[in-house]
Amino acid sequence: xxxxxLIPVLALGVAAxxxxxxxxxxxxxxxxxxxxxxxxxxxAPTGPLSMPDWYSVDNAAQTVSIxxxxxxxxxxxxxxxxxxxxxxxxxxxxxxxTVSIxxVNDDPNMxxxxxxSSELANFTMPxxxxxxxxxxxxxxxxxxxxxxxxxxxxxxxxxxxAAGNYSLVCYIAGHSAVGMWLFFDVSADxxxxxxxx
Numbered sequence: 001x002x003x004x005x006l007i008p009v010l011a012l013g014v015a016a017x018x019x020x021x022x023x024x025x026x027x028x029x030x031x032x033x034x035x036x037x038x039x040x041x042x043x044a045p046t047g048p049l050s051m052p053d054w055y056s057v058d059n060a061a062q063t064v065s066i067x068x069x070x071x072x073x074x075x076x077x078x079x080x081x082x083x084x085x086x087x088x089x090x091x092x093x094x095x096x097x098t099v100s101i102x103x104v105n106d107d108p109n110m111x112x113x114x115x116x117s118s119e120l121a122n123f124t125m126p127x128x129x130x131x132x133x134x135x136x137x138x139x140x141x142x143x144x145x146x147x148x149x150x151x152x153x154x155x156x157x158x159x160x161x162a163a164g165n166y167s168l169v170c171y172i173a174g175h176s177a178v179g180m181w182l183f184f185d186v187s188a189d190x191x192x193x194x195x196x197x
Contacts (some may be wrong), residue, residue, distance in 0.1 A: 041121030047194030071107030
């Protein structure tokens, strides 16, 4: 048998056995990127609880009274609550207590408001003015002419009936973005006072 007759047979055998390079597989679609995590907000203050003169509690009656002064100092263009901004302090009330917050507007130029919000991280835009607790928001909270005006006082009263971490926010456009908000915590274990002083 001559060798040249074997060449077609060998070629056929190699092809039948899958010899040679396999065709390239189509490129796989890249895995979709995971959505970016929501921005983390500032950490709430920790440490002991204090009882400043603008905060009082009556455990027998299960009430907390807070005087929150907008523009208490000229710091932050008067856009502060009792001189504090950007979650520097946390007001803590026990779950189930009736809370009265008296908003005093000492800012010489600007209306302010206050409400309890579920927002804890992004204050670049004012949160939606839907309070966490019924009654926990001042009147006309987004209005620069009908909110609590300079020299005025307004009191809101509500029951803090769900433990959790919340915030006290001024809803006037731009105010929360520059720091006019504080932490507001409702404690399930009866803690009461102010952290971060």
